[in-house]
Amino acid sequence: MNAALDDAIKQETHSLSSWIMSRPAFWVFLAAVIACLVLTALTDTFATPQNLFNVTRNFAFVAIIALGMTVVIISGGIDLSVGSTLCLSAMVLAIVMNAGFGLATGTVAALAASLLVGAINGFLIAYIRIPAFVVTLGMLSLARSIAMVLSNNRMIYQFGPDEKALFWLGGGSTLGIANPVIALVILAIITGLILKWTRWGTWVFAIGSNQHAALLTGIPVRRLKVSVYMFSSLMAGIAGVLEAGWLGGVTTNLGQSMELSVIAATVIGGANLMGGAGTVFGAVIGAALIEVIRNSLTLLGISSFWQGAFVGSFIILAVAFDRLRADPELED
Template sequence: MNIDLLAAPEQSFVRRLGGTQEAWIALAIVALGIAVSLVSPKFATSGNLLNVLQNACFIGIMALGMTPVIVSGGIDISVGSILGLCGITLGILLVAGWPLPIAIPAVLALGALCGTFNGAIIAYLKLPPFVVTLATLSMGRSLALVVSQNTVFYDFGPWSAALLAIGGGKTLGLPNVIYALAAGILVLHFLLTMTRWGRYVFAVGGNEDAARLCGIPVELVKVSTYAFSGLMAAVTAVFLVGWLGAVTNAIGTGYELQVIAATVIGGASLVGGFGTAIGAAIGAVLVEVIRNSLLIAGVNPFWQGFFVGSFILGAVLLERIRSSRR
């Protein structure tokens, strides 16, 4: 019984990886890119494509964190607030004279702690993930206002140059955040497919009651997925603040919707049990391509949410069709 339960989610993952949704989304990106290029050749320029990829990486890193949460059957709409709180905290610490090599680990720990707080309430108090993370979304924004006193931080002291180099710098001609996303994909792919933790995450999302009967520590698994989500939001905060060169308490506002959209479009099932690292990254690229395409084509940017929502509905419908055939 134990072997079957733990093997089934991974086998489903392998079938999906070689199979379909990620490939269909990649084709959609190419098709959309070609269509927009015909309308406006500016889209296909190297500078714009690099800009699209760089912007997608911020959502992509957070989507990597969201993937285990959704795979395990949960959802986290507080990631934008966690990013904002971590970004503000990074600015405060650097202005206070903390060295960057100490401030960054402190901010990463804060993000993981925020995620752990979400997970603990959800797992041990048995409260709905949507309600809990909706509450902590509001709490996080409020804390960011309190600790920052509505101040804009744009001078990070002697470590300003180093922070800007991390978030806005390039290595071998590519923005550093692209390497961060690539590393995140490899790490999450390894965790989900090659570790006991990954098998547990799939098992909990596939059938929580059966997982508990098999001796899987369901509560700890849930807490760990939210902690991972908070950690990845903090990682994004470091790169985003370095890229922007400033931070306000509004940073990350609305990101949670884009992150969830990227994760679901990339193939993660909202009922749990399915999801891949590469799918989350591809979904993030599609979300950014939609946004950039609308701007390049001169379409009212207010249509962005409509098109992203349409792709979400399409992704969920595709998953429903695939599930009915299994």
């Protein structure tokens, strides 16, 4: 009796450990932990409270946008316009607050502009059937151009009567934790619950796995796609509001090339570019690993020019690993 129970426990433990080790996010998490330990040993500055505060705050912006990108990639799409959407959101916020309106009004206007970008992307992709790559690549230029027109391509650094509240929201802290990190945790929990426990989340995985089958089962694929791209833009808009408060000023080059980091974080975290797979935890850990790498390059005195090489290499390795894991025949 005891032997049978012991065997059952061992089998269950083995199954759980095998499941954990088969998750890409686990290996990314392990890599991030190892990188932190190595940097702590090699430098005197990495493990300082101020540097850790900066690292967590800096990666929070990318991770928040990666939440939306994860949902898009799970659905089988891609969004190249998130960096420009962040810029447009921050610029709308800055213009509205500079005109004398409060933080609440500015935030509503900024997020409304972001949702509009997502709705346009989703409509063109779902109803006009233009490839997501083409639509969002065009929106990358269009959204930033609109930000330039609205601001006359000038920096805005005065935010009216609620300026201090905005600066606290994006650049302040609560109980020693940067406010953007707290926002990330809340948004990650909400996104994870939505994907796991709602019909909407189930449908997102369904259309990413097999869109034709999803259509046959009665899933409103077109409307769902529009909502997916609106969700992605909303996350970019929230990050734009927070980053405006952190930087204390908004320029039209804000968020430039951020798409690469966001997609890298999502893919490194285990999202499948073919659709149907991805996790919130993976996106957050992927963003954290990228920021740790960037911070390590700075602390070790390595040229920042190498950052793009590291990020690009991680994307290729992550996708290659995923392809080999999904199709063992490729190893032959």
